[in-house]
Amino acid sequence: MKRRSVALTATAGAAAGLLGLTALTLPAGAAKPDLPAIEPEELVSSAMTARSPEMAGTIRVDNDLGLPALPGVPESSPLSGGSSTLRAWSDGQGRHRLTVPSEGGEKTVVDDGDTVWKWSSTERTVTKYRPDATREHRPATTPAETARHLIAKLRESSEVAVDGTASVAGRDAYELVLTPEPTERTVLREVRIAIGAEKRIPLRVVVETDGARQPALKAGFTKLSLEPQDSELFRFTPPAGAKVTTPEAPERTERARHRVVGAGWDSVLLTRLPQEPQSRQGTDDGPKDPRDLARRIGEPVSGDWGRGWIVTTRSGSALLTADGRLAVGAVPEQVLTGAMGAPR
Amino acid sequence: MTTTTPTATHRSSAPLGRVLLSELRWVLRRPRNLLALLGLAALPVLIGTVVALTGGPSPGDGPALLASVAGNGLVLPIVTLVMTQSLLLPLVTAMVAADALAGESAHGTLRGLLLAPVGRVRLVWVKATGVLVMTVLSVAVIAVVGVLTGLVIVGSDGLVTLSGTTLPLTGAIGRVALAAGWSMTQMAGIGAIALAVSALTEHPLVVLAVTVGGLIVFGVLGELPALEWLRPFLITTDLYAVADVLRDPIPTGDLITGLWRAGCYVLIGVSATVARMATRDV
Numbered sequence A: 001m002k003r004r005s006v007a008l009t010a011t012a013g014a015a016a017g018l019l020g021l022t023a024l025t026l027p028a029g030a031a032k033p034d035l036p037a038i039e040p041e042e043l044v045s046s047a048m049t050a051r052s053p054e055m056a057g058t059i060r061v062d063n064d065l066g067l068p069a070l071p072g073v074p075e076s077s078p079l080s081g082g083s084s085t086l087r088a089w090s091d092g093q094g095r096h097r098l099t100v101p102s103e104g105g106e107k108t109v110v111d112d113g114d115t116v117w118k119w120s121s122t123e124r125t126v127t128k129y130r131p132d133a134t135r136e137h138r139p140a141t142t143p144a145e146t147a148r149h150l151i152a153k154l155r156e157s158s159e160v161a162v163d164g165t166a167s168v169a170g171r172d173a174y175e176l177v178l179t180p181e182p183t184e185r186t187v188l189r190e191v192r193i194a195i196g197a198e199k200r201i202p203l204r205v206v207v208e209t210d211g212a213r214q215p216a217l218k219a220g221f222t223k224l225s226l227e228p229q230d231s232e233l234f235r236f237t238p239p240a241g242a243k244v245t246t247p248e249a250p251e252r253t254e255r256a257r258h259r260v261v262g263a264g265w266d267s268v269l270l271t272r273l274p275q276e277p278q279s280r281q282g283t284d285d286g287p288k289d290p291r292d293l294a295r296r297i298g299e300p301v302s303g304d305w306g307r308g309w310i311v312t313t314r315s316g317s318a319l320l321t322a323d324g325r326l327a328v329g330a331v332p333e334q335v336l337t338g339a340m341g342a343p344r
Numbered sequence B: 001m002t003t004t005t006p007t008a009t010h011r012s013s014a015p016l017g018r019v020l021l022s023e024l025r026w027v028l029r030r031p032r033n034l035l036a037l038l039g040l041a042a043l044p045v046l047i048g049t050v051v052a053l054t055g056g057p058s059p060g061d062g063p064a065l066l067a068s069v070a071g072n073g074l075v076l077p078i079v080t081l082v083m084t085q086s087l088l089l090p091l092v093t094a095m096v097a098a099d100a101l102a103g104e105s106a107h108g109t110l111r112g113l114l115l116a117p118v119g120r121v122r123l124v125w126v127k128a129t130g131v132l133v134m135t136v137l138s139v140a141v142i143a144v145v146g147v148l149t150g151l152v153i154v155g156s157d158g159l160v161t162l163s164g165t166t167l168p169l170t171g172a173i174g175r176v177a178l179a180a181g182w183s184m185t186q187m188a189g190i191g192a193i194a195l196a197v198s199a200l201t202e203h204p205l206v207v208l209a210v211t212v213g214g215l216i217v218f219g220v221l222g223e224l225p226a227l228e229w230l231r232p233f234l235i236t237t238d239l240y241a242v243a244d245v246l247r248d249p250i251p252t253g254d255l256i257t258g259l260w261r262a263g264c265y266v267l268i269g270v271s272a273t274v275a276r277m278a279t280r281d282v
Helices: A002-025 A040-049 A143-157 A252-257 A290-297 A333-341 B016-029 B031-054 B073-085 B088-107 B109-115 B120-154 B169-200 B204-223 B225-233 B239-246 B253-279
Strands: A054-063 A082-091 A096-102 A105-111 A116-120 A125-129 A158-168 A171-180 A188-196 A202-209 A217-225 A243-245 A259-261 A268-272 A299-303 A306-313 A316-321 A325-329 B158-160 B166-168
Touching (some): A002 B120, A040 A158, A082 A143, A143 A158, A143 A171, A143 A188, A158 A188, A158 A202, A158 A217, A171 A202, A268 A333, A290 A306, A316 A333, B031 B073, B073 B120, B073 B169, B073 B239, B088 B109, B088 B120, B109 B120, B120 B253, B158 B169, B169 B204, B239 B253
Antiparallel strands (some): A054 A082, A054 A217, A096 A105, A158 A171, A188 A202, A259 A268, A306 A316, B158 B166
């Protein structure tokens, strides 16, 4: 009967629709590619010297650092765990653009090769970093630069190996694995960096910690295009109605406040909180007085260096003293207290 | 696909154009539909006026998107779409879908339609078109009135995107059109499912309850971390992506996923409606 064939066709249509929805659940998984073997040293040196190409990409950051839920830190903040997405563009000549979308808002950093602009849509503010700020004080770096920096920091104190291949954002990559030397006192187990086989740019960074199956941090491209980019992307004009501030070039004193004790995996960053945290520039989402926060979420500790509060997570710890000194590192507690007591 | 020629073609069937026209006249003359359109039109005016009078919520207070309306009038239509998309627009869509089949059924007029010289597949297309037209109109009303309100109240000559770039007026209108078009597809997806429910029941209220209740349930399910695998199936998952047209350049990922999903919903909804109507006894 005609009517029945209509009903059958319609049922098939509904089934096709359901299949279409199911297609959305399929991961865009790809098999591990076959690539010619490569020596770790060769891979590292080619990655360190590779030119930053023109690119546009989407980066997904899965953060499971195990930080305690911080009061006052919005859930969308990359600090609070979970996933966030970044978008990055680079023109291969030192100009780049990075955006951090949030629900109903966006933060954008544009480095036009001369000036660095930071825009926050929720605050409607523009922060303009003057060109005379030295490179390392620029808030903008590309994700690839960050990964290279990581390799440079860790390679001296690591066993470096190439552990097979991976496919990241549809591109073939080598997996470079940095494992801390046994003498390193760190809570991290290894850092895996997927390096693109073709252009030798880092495509993904995975940080594994001791005794955990899930990586503490996983940041990698989900989409990457290496085509030439529109130069308009690397220009920024503050929109009408936005408040533009130009912070003073970072004072030398602030630089002197930072000190790194140790090297490699167990290095500890020692710093001092600004005297008036409220006056800090920028668009920190964080709570205003870190000491209040530390008191709430930290364990009180004391030693010959004074007393303070320590916060331990699976990926590291932080120690804040009552007089405002702060030590942070991917290390167990003893290393922090040791560094705090270390002579200048 | 459901391209099978209607069963009634061998009989002398009424011309499609005339049937369609009479259905549209029926939909657009219904006072509650006109009132719904009027109410939707009032919404951007209301939001725009409140924001203009109060200067909008201060940063970090209230929905972030709403704060960006202040001094940036062309965001208004998109913000209104975001706000209405989750419940109000689906409600209007479900209302029309409920009248389309369940309403006729309740009044006993569906029987006449089924006996009339109009093929049943054709009847479904006619009814679906009625729902679609009303859906398109509801979104368009918000977009047009939103743009006008934004221009009149703020008098802006461009759109400041969330990324901090400034679009000229034409570009801004293009973005609003894009948002409206995308929103229409989502509502069409919801409308198709509502139509299928409408074919199943004789009570218009059931259609409303299932559609709106379903959306609320979807919203809850989407929040549960344990049901993450379910999210790609839920139409509520990417509804918020319409705000992505306010970013520059537009991230297309979620928008395209949303389009695909809405398409699947339309296919499922219309197919289910046809299947039900074809096998239904008079």
